[in-house]
Amino acid sequence: MKDDTLGLYNTADLREAARRRLPKGLFEFMDRGNDDEVAMRDNRRALDSIKLKPRVLVDVSKRSQEISLFGKKQKMPVIIAPTGSAGLAWYEGEVALARAAAAHGIPFTLAVGSMTAMEKVVQVGGTLWFQLYMWPDRALSHQLVARALDAGFEALVLTVDTPVAPGREYNLRNGFTIPFKFTRRNVVDVLSHPRWLLGVLSRYLLTTGMPRYQNFPPHMQTRITALPMGRSSAMNDTLTWDDVRQLRKLWPRKLIVKGVQHPRDAVLAADCGADGIVLSNHGGRVLDSAPPPIVTLPQVVEAVAKRITVIVDSGFRRGADVVKALALGADAVMLGRAPLHGIASAGEAGALRALTIYRDEIDRVMALIGCPSVADLNPDYVVMPPV
Numbered sequence: 125m126k127d128d129t130l131g132l133y134n135t136a137d138l139r140e141a142a143r144r145r146l147p148k149g150l151f152e153f154m155d156r157g158n159d160d161e162v163a164m165r166d167n168r169r170a171l172d173s174i175k176l177k178p179r180v181l182v183d184v185s186k187r188s189q190e191i192s193l194f195g196k197k198q199k200m201p202v203i204i205a206p207t208g209s210a211g212l213a214w215y216e217g218e219v220a221l222a223r224a225a226a227a228h229g230i231p232f233t234l235a236v237g238s239m240t241a242m243e244k245v246v247q248v249g250g251t252l253w254f255q256l257y258m259w260p261d262r263a264l265s266h267q268l269v270a271r272a273l274d275a276g277f278e279a280l281v282l283t284v285d286t287p288v289a290p291g292r293e294y295n296l297r298n299g300f301t302i303p304f305k306f307t308r309r310n311v312v313d314v315l316s317h318p319r320w321l322l323g324v325l326s327r328y329l330l331t332t333g334m335p336r337y338q339n340f341p342p343h344m345q346t347r348i349t350a351l352p353m354g355r356s357s358a359m360n361d362t363l364t365w366d367d368v369r370q371l372r373k374l375w376p377r378k379l380i381v382k383g384v385q386h387p388r389d390a391v392l393a394a395d396c397g398a399d400g401i402v403l404s405n406h407g408g409r410v411l412d413s414a415p416p417p418i419v420t421l422p423q424v425v426e427a428v429a430k431r432i433t434v435i436v437d438s439g440f441r442r443g444a445d446v447v448k449a450l451a452l453g454a455d456a457v458m459l460g461r462a463p464l465h466g467i468a469s470a471g472e473a474g475a476l477r478a479l480t481i482y483r484d485e486i487d488r489v490m491a492l493i494g495c496p497s498v499a500d501l502n503p504d505y506v507v508m509p510p511v
């Protein structure tokens with residue numbers, strides 16, 4: 125696997141490189157939270173405040189971070205999370221992310237709101253999951269589920285935490301809204317970032333035209349600059365557990381409910397036949413008063429009592445963060461912004477870099493705490509902050 129450091133040594137470096145390369149409006153759209161960004165800060169604060177208590181004089185010369193997820197071995201205990209804007213961070217950024225995930229032997233989750241068609245992404249191979257936001261018009265979503273099944277995705281990830289559009293005032297200030305409207309401000313912003321203009325936007329314009337939602341049904345494949353889409357494509361504030369039960373009947377492979385936060389909802393997901401959940405506050409991008417998932421993780425793990433797989437995300441920027449979640453009972457961790465910053469800074473090489481950073485950090489931390497394998501991690505390694 126070709127992996128140059130590119131002068132990027134941690135995920136903060138990736139973020140900074142992405143900030144320099146992307147137009148400000150796009151960078152903030154990808155990087156920030158919502159409202160006062162309390163949840164986003166709390167995600168970090170909570171992870172920082174949890175400590176790891178090392179055991180010493182343990183032979184850690186043979187270390188492995190391999191896990192088995194849904195019965196399948198993977199080389200690292202992480203998954204690339206769905207991020208709808210990957211294709212705006214880099215030309216066909218979804219392909220770059222899928223390639224990096226395959227090279228590192230981990231799953232990649234393609235977001236429904238991607239710019240690259242799912243059939244093109246599956247050509248990369250590896251373990252691929254498809255993420256769905258259900259439209260109020262259920263029939264359209266069910267058709268999409270059938271398309272994802274045909275395309276060969278191994279898991280369907282239903283995201284349930286966004287019944288209405290979150291409050292993100294910075295997008296309005298930056299003139300960065302979808303549908304995208306040209307304003308003096310955002311045109312100047314784009315023109316002053318020529319690497320993005322030439323390397324991303326112009327490549328689309330010269331090939332497939334203005335980026336569009338290639339996974340939406342043909343009549344909804346509007347360009348990102350097109351007029352607002354009708355109710356059929358709006359956020360879905362009518363979704364209930366019945367929808368999960370129905371999807372369970374339509375989708376024979378792994379079904380994962382993403383955006384669960386309450387332990388009772390985790391149990392309901394299991395009752396509806398889901399194979400897993402993602403305990404997530406969407407990286408602090410939806411409900412600003414949401415608790416950090418790392419804090420609710422032990423309650424959720426206890427509530428589901430191993431009936432289903434528990435994946436966690438939101439704020440994981442260091443290998444040590446991943447180790448803390450695994451020690452507290454998570455089966456794996458999803459990474460959102462860090463791989464996205466990776467592709468924004470250097471495409472596939474940047475995504476590879478992001479994953480290598482996590483791999484090396486996880487390996488180092490496991491050695492330092494005297495734990496040779498993920499299976500040996502347990503809450504005894506963790507010191508929770510005083511309440």
Ligand SMILES: Cc1cc2nc3c(=O)[nH]c(=O)nc-3n(C[C@H](O)[C@H](O)[C@H](O)COP(=O)(O)O)c2cc1C
Pocket residue numbers: 153154155205206207208209235236237255283382404405406407408409437438439440458459460461462464
């Ligand atoms: C720019 C951006 C776009 C996202 N788009 C989606 C999406 O389309 N579907 C979804 O389920 N989650 C989406 N998410 C949330 C991620 O899947 C994930 O839950 C979150 O980023 C994890 O937090 P982290 O960024 O701190 O790692 C998005 C996140 C970001 C930052």
